[in-house]
Each structure stands twice: as structure tokens, then as C-alpha cells.
Amino acid sequence: MKKSLILVGTQWGDEGKGKIVDYFSSKFKAVCRFQGGHNAGHTIYQGKEKFVLHLIPSGIFYDHVKCFIGQGVILSLDSLLSEIDEIESKGINLEGKLRISRYCSLLLPIHAKIDQLREDHKNSIGTTRRGIGPAYEDKTARRSIKAFDLEDKDLLKKKVFDLVSYYNYQIETIFNSTTFDPGEVLKELIEKYKKASKYFGDVTDTLEDIYGDGDPILYEGAQGTLLDVDYGTYPYVTSSNTLATSVGIGSGFPKSIFSDVLGVAKAYTTRVGEGPFPTELFCDDGKKIADIGNEYGATTGRPRRCGWLDLEALKYSAKLNNLTSLCITKLDVLDDFNQIKVCIGYQVDGELSSFKSRLLHKSKPIYKTIDGWGCSLKDAKNFNELPIEAKAFIELIEEFTKIPVSLISNGPNREDLILR
Numbered sequence: 001m002k003k004s005l006i007l008v009g010t011q012w013g014d015e016g017k018g019k020i021v022d023y024f025s026s027k028f029k030a031v032c033r034f035q036g037g038h039n040a041g042h043t044i045y046q047g048k049e050k051f052v053l054h055l056i057p058s059g060i061f062y063d064h065v066k067c068f069i070g071q072g073v074i075l076s077l078d079s080l081l082s083e084i085d086e087i088e089s090k091g092i093n094l095e096g097k098l099r100i101s102r103y104c105s106l107l108l109p110i111h112a113k114i115d116q117l118r119e120d121h122k123n124s125i126g127t128t129r130r131g132i133g134p135a136y137e138d139k140t141a142r143r144s145i146k147a148f149d150l151e152d153k154d155l156l157k158k159k160v161f162d163l164v165s166y167y168n169y170q171i172e173t174i175f176n177s178t179t180f181d182p183g184e185v186l187k188e189l190i191e192k193y194k195k196a197s198k199y200f201g202d203v204t205d206t207l208e209d210i211y212g213d214g215d216p217i218l219y220e221g222a223q224g225t226l227l228d229v230d231y232g233t234y235p236y237v238t239s240s241n242t243l244a245t246s247v248g249i250g251s252g253f254p255k256s257i258f259s260d261v262l263g264v265a266k267a268y269t270t271r272v273g274e275g276p277f278p279t280e281l282f283c284d285d286g287k288k289i290a291d292i293g294n295e296y297g298a299t300t301g302r303p304r305r306c307g308w309l310d311l312e313a314l315k316y317s318a319k320l321n322n323l324t325s326l327c328i329t330k331l332d333v334l335d336d337f338n339q340i341k342v343c344i345g346y347q348v349d350g351e352l353s354s355f356k357s358r359l360l361h362k363s364k365p366i367y368k369t370i371d372g373w374g375c376s377l378k379d380a381k382n383f384n385e386l387p388i389e390a391k392a393f394i395e396l397i398e399e400f401t402k403i404p405v406s407l408i409s410n411g412p413n414r415e416d417l418i419l420r
């Protein structure tokens with residue numbers, strides 16, 4: 001049997017995971033999200049039409065694919081319902097095609113409010129302001145409203161009232177802002193869940209059945225390795241474990257851990273929000289990458305910070321995720337550069353350093369400069385058709401990370417992909 005595949009971002013998110021999951025979905029019958037929430041923005045093109053998916057897996061546009069949201073995902077019913085509406089308006093019926101774990105913790109509007117108040121208050125980390133941090137805090141603090149709580153109205157009322165009073169105290173005393181009416185929160189939650197309840201059920205057993213029938217599963221990571229709450233650039237991270245190794249917990253299907261792992265990396269680096277970024281460019285080259293790469297957040301529209309490819313960071317990600325192969329995206333964005341820089345290490349106060357040093361805010365990148373290819377890669381259909389300089393760029397990545405590059409993306413559309 002073909003192996004299952006976990007696809008993860010290896011940088012600070014927005015590596016092009018959505019496009020690559022969409023490509024692989026033609027070969028899988030099931031696609032599963034296992035962490036994160038609607039902070040994710042995964043862009044795919046269906047012909048000329050653009051979709052940005054936040055919660056629903058990027059395999060949704062294939063008739064033969066069933067989509068799953070595992071319990072590791074923090075679920076906003078508002079975001080879910082509007083995404084369902086948008087997809088169904090394109091004539092795709094999601095009933096029987098989408099299944100969400102009853103164990104998911106729910107993200108409520110009060111979480112987004114707290115996230116926004118905190119961001120505006122002090123020590124902003126540039127979150128997506130969606131409420132992801134507070135919702136994961138509640139999960140760990142055992143305060144979350146779980147989807148299954150909606151099945152016991154008495155318990156639900158107590159949990160919602162407790163949660164709202166917990167946050168109202170902060171909203172009032174710390175932020176001097178408008179509090180929430182617990183009765184309204186409860187009513188809205190019940191109404192929204194009613195609309196979405198048909199999508200909730202068991203995910204573990206269903207994945208097990210699909211796998212047991214001989215069909216491998218595609219797991220879609222969100223965010224990126226360097227945003228992992230444990231191994232990323234803490235505290236400038238998201239609040240979930242983004243690594244491939246979190247797939248077992250997040251999907252609820254333990255055999256998911258025996259999968260191949262494909263890491264997606266841009267041919268350069270971007271980051272949205274605050275936090276250290278050793279190869280960040282503040283010169284015209286950075287602006288040029290941003291313009292050509294159209295580097296604006298798919299979820300928030302914020303401009304992304306841009307810099308050269310950081311192989312020191314990529315090597316760190318490759319190890320942590322136990323990558324079996326790499327996909328390099330947006331190679332075409334570098335078409336017009338005479339020279340391209342690639343970071344192959346760091347120095348701190350004149351001494352060699354590494355990503356693990358956690359002195360990233362003081363790290364100066366050591367660059368290797370290579371010649372650009374100076375032509376459009378748009379029409380290249382296989383590796384041999386790439387200019388020698390582009391091949392050398394890919395081979396440098398392989399040599400440094402010791403991971404084979406099995407896919408190269410040279411444009412935003414499904415067919416802009418070179419298999420190796």
C-alpha cells in the first residue's frame with residue numbers, strides 16, 4: 001500500500017501548502033487537518049478562480065476526496081459556516097464529504113475579542129487576531145467548550161456561563177471594554193451549532209476504516225515549523241504544535257505517525273507578524289520579492305516581511321519533522337534576480353552560531369551568493385528543462401539539508417509543478 005503523507009510548512013507559514021495539498025489530493029481519498037485553526041489561509045486556484053481555505057482541508061475540490069478536521073484543530077463555527085456557504089455556493093455539497101471531530105475545542109467570538117484587546121494593549125506579537133491563542137489556552141486550562149458539550153444542554157449552560165464570566169472579568173478590569181452577555185453567547189452558540197451539527201462525528205474510527213481499506217491519508221499541516229509553540233521562535237509563535245509529529249494527537253489516528261513527511265519551503269523566506277528573522281531584507285531586494293511574490297497575508301491581508309532563503313533554519317525544520325522530501329515553491333519569483341543569496345549559517349558577536357542557539361535576534365546570516373538564471377521558469381515542465389543556475393540552487397538545498405527535493409513549484413496554478 002502507498003504510504004500516507006504528512007505535509008508541513010518548514011518556515012513561518014504561507015509556504016504554498018494549500019497549492020501542494022490540492023495537487024496531492026488527486027492521489028488520496030482522504031485529507032485531514034490536525035492542528036491550528038482559521039488563522040491558516042491556504043490559497044488554491046481552481047482554474048482561474050481563487051479560493052482561500054481557513055479550516056476546510058485543501059482537498060475539498062475533488063469529488064472523490066473526503067475531508068476531515070481532527071480534534072487538534074481549534075474550531076470557529078463562524079468561520080466554518082461561512083466557508084461552507086462559500087464552497088456550497090460553487091455547487092459542491094459538503095454533506096457526507098466533510099467530517100469534524102466531536103472532540104474539537106470551539107473558538108468563540110469572546111476569544112477573538114480577548115486576542116484583539118491583548119494585541120492592542122501591550123507586547124503585541126502580531127497575531128491574526130482570530131482568538132487562536134486564548135482558545136488553545138482554554139483547551140490546556142480545561143475550560144474549553146468542546147463540540148460534544150453541545151449534546152448536554154445543562155452542562156453546556158454552566159460551562160458557557162463560567163467561561164464568559166472568566167473573560168468578562170478581564171475585559172472589564174484590565175481592558176475597560178464591553179463585556180459579553182452569557183445568555184446571548186449561549187443562544188448564538190446553540191443556533192450556530194444547529195447549522196453545523198451534521199458535520200460533526202467521529203474522526204478516529206473513520207480514518208482507521210479508510211486506512212484499513214488500503215487507502216492512505218493525506219495530512220495537511222497549517223502554519224509552519226518555526227511557528228511551533230514548543231520549537232519555534234517562542235514567544236513569537238502560534239499556540240499549536242505545527243510539527244509533523246503532532247499528527248497522531250491532532251488527527252486522533254495513531255497510525256498517522258507512520259507516514260512520509262513532505263516539507264514545503266519557499267525559495268526565499270517570509271514572515272507575518274513580529275519576531276526574529278535573520279535573513280530579513282530591508283533593501284530593494286526585499287521589496288522586489290514582496291512585489292513579485294505578491295506577499296500579502298491570505299488571512300489578514302498584512303504585508304509579509306521578506307528575506308533570502310535560510311538553509312540553517314530549513315535544516316533545523318528538516319530534522320524536527322523527520323522530512324522524507326522537500327517541495328520548493330515560488331522558484332519563479334526569483335527569475336529576475338542577477339544574484340541570489342542563501343543563508344548557510346549564522347554568526348553571533350563574530351562567533352559561529354546555529355538556529356538552536358535561540359539568539360536569532362542577534363544572529364547575522366552568513367550568505368553564499370549564487371548566480372540567478374535571468375529567465376522565466378514558467379514553461380519548464382521537468383527538472384532537465386530548468387536553467388543550470390536554477391538546478392544548482394535546488395542542488396544546494398539538497399546538499400545542505402540532506403533531503404531530496406521531489407517537487408518544484410513554478411507558479412500559483414495546479415499545473416505549475418515540476419516533479420522530480
Ligand code: GDP
Pocket residue numbers: 009013014015016017018019040041042043044293297298329330331332333409410411412413416
Ligand atoms: P499556505 O498558507 O502555505 O497555503 O500559503 P498561502 O496560500 O498563504 O500563500 C502562498 C501564496 O503563493 C498564494 O498566493 C499562492 O497562490 C502562491 N503560490 C503558491 N505556489 C506558488 C509558486 O510556485 N509561484 C508563485 N508565483 N506563487 C505561488
Ligand code: IMO
Pocket residue numbers: 009012013014015039040041042125126127128129130131132133221222223224227236237238239272273274298
Ligand atoms: P498558514 O497555515 C503565516 C502567525 C501570525 C503571528 C503568529 C501568532 O496560512 O501558513 P496566531 O493568530 O496564530 O496566534 O498568530 O503566527 N501565523 C501565521 N503566519 N501563516 C499562517 O498560517 C499563520 N498562522 C499564524 O501572523 O505571527
Ligand code: MG
Pocket residue numbers: 013014015040041042043298299
Ligand atoms: Mg497562508
